[in-house]
Amino acid sequence: MDKQNHNINIPGDTPTSEYTVPETNFEVSDLFELDDWIDEDPAFVESGEPQNPGYAANEVFMSSGSSSVYHEGDSTTGGGSRREKKELNELEKVAFKTKSEIEILDDGFKWRKYGKKMVKNSPNPRNYYKCSVEGCSVKKRVERDREDPRYVVTTYEGIHNHQGPQL
């Protein structure tokens, strides 16, 4: 499909065909294992974006909170009750705004796309990914910014049951 054609020219980065995945690229669960969503964690922006050779993202902004990303469809639809916070004892929600032309951001984990939906608020489709690792119920939601198509919003949901894809 298009995966073979991911040879997009990235300014400032060289999209080689090799996915150089060192060990731990994004320790989302580790950095966001807080009780609640963090408002702003500048520390993550610095340590959360190490030297990623196989990365095409120039800038990575982290946005979390019920007033940033979720305000979009939660203010009216699910605004009635935040049921997530209750049962989602171990469910973390983190939204990343990555400046990249490609949505195939490889974080080192294996994701299996299980759905694509078009949101009314965005002319762009929303992709749903799930961790391929058995026992891992981590879900990933990837969609382009409504106002900035060059930005990709990646929302992680849940924590990996395994330490990594290549432990």
Next chain:
DNA sequence: CGGATTTGACCGGCGC
């Protein structure tokens, strides 16, 4: 051959 990816349809929840 296996695994991954695709699109469509279905379902559940909430809103009015």
Next chain:
DNA sequence: GCGCCGGTCAAATCCG
């Protein structure tokens, strides 16, 4: 009660 929206699953297909 119906409609709308978002989310998930399933089957089919294709690639490596």
